[in-house]
Amino acid sequence: MTIRTAIIGLGIMGRRMLEHLEKHPHYTVTAIWDPDKGACDAALTLAPDARLVPSADAAIQAADLVYLACPPIPRKTYALAAAASGKAIFLEKPLGVDVAESRDMVERLKAFDVPVAVNFTQAAGAALADIGSAVKAGDLGDLVGADIILTYAQWPRGWQQTADWLRFRSEGGMTREVISHFLFFSERILGPLTLVWSQPDYPLDQDLCETHIAARLTSAQGQIVTVMGSIGGAQPDRQELTIKGAKASRRVSDFYRDAQSTGGDFTALHKDDADPRAVSLKAQLDDLALLCAGKPNRLATLDEALRVQVLVEAMLAGHRTKSDATTA
Known part of the structure; x- marks a missing residue:
């Protein structure tokens, strides 16, 4: 059925x-x-x-x-x-x-x-599974930390224009919508993160969402996660997470493209799917069926989503201490 x-x-x-x-x-x-x-x-x-x-x-x-x-x-x-x-x-x-x-x-x-899960779209994806396996096998060596970089010419992006709420500070913005995905991914690899500091910048119109954000977070092992996001300028969209290891590093671009560096240029590990978004959504739905059947699955839990939200809202508020962001 x-x-x-x-x-x-x-x-x-x-x-x-x-x-x-x-x-x-x-x-x-x-x-x-x-x-x-x-x-x-x-x-x-x-x-x-x-x-x-x-x-x-x-x-x-x-x-x-x-x-x-x-x-x-x-x-x-x-x-x-x-x-x-x-x-x-x-x-x-x-x-x-x-x-x-x-x-x-x-x-x-x-x-x-x-049964409840939250749709962080990389949870059941190949990139997270492959990088997690590589970390466990020691292929990356000791983990150093992660970099999260986003740059957009405009926000909301062209295909998001009908979702007008995305441009407002009350519910929208790139930190909630995109950086949150990479924070979730980072926590799956590095464990729970603590926000050390953040600096968001907002337009003069106080109703509108952030245009820039910088932040530093740390894991329990002291690994540093650096976040940089900016909007504006004639440029292609850039959204990437780099998990950095002493032996090798892995970069996930546009949510799905997985590449590796051992010190030189990053090289793709897989050919692009014809429709990577469709592949990712099918994987999420496959695991959602497992959740509904009471079986183990890879989807984001409520606790994971709450931890990410705590980090995101502290980042957007401008954060200078280690309080509140440590637990959900």
Whole structure:
């Protein structure tokens, strides 16, 4: 039997997941909902046979698994409603924007004891698995730390323009949307991180999200993670994480491209897939099916997502001490 799935939130990520759920043999999309008619119309163009329901609650009741692709602030309400109805839940990241609210949500979701995971898209991907294996085998030597570098000509990026909330300080920004992925990846390799300091820069319009951010974090072993993000200038997008070892280093670009250096130029370890995003999403959905069946899986846990959120919100606030960011 397939997993009856509802989607709440039909923006960019909701529609993307709808398209891939429709192709996956383990899922049947039984309900979709968004308060915006334009988003609903766009989703129905992708999946004409999808059942558009009149409310979030109707979507929850029509499924065994609820995928929440709405903006961060309303996710808590929908997640707790789904959990109270005994549904499995797949949350988009970030977990939220208010740490206290997210802590409360995590505690309450755990009490319901339903399957829950958060969609950090690299969790089930080949790059994280291969680098994790290489680290365990000693192929990288002693780990030195990591560098996270993002540069964008504009934010939101061209393909994100319809998600207007991404440009606002209250819920959006590159740190929550992209740097969070690489913090999650770094913690899977280096263990929990502590924020030492951060310096965000914001436009004069205080409603808008950060344009630049720099930060330094450390692992329990003293490995340093350096973060640099900037927006502006005529340039191609750059988004990369480098896991640095004494013998070799691995660089993940654009989430999927895995390359290695032993001191010289980085060289690709694999040929690019024709559609790397599709490969990544299928891997996530494969592991989501394992989660729903109560089996071991590689998806991000609530605790991992909360740790990342604590780091991100401290980074965005401008952080100069080691308090709060050490535990979730």
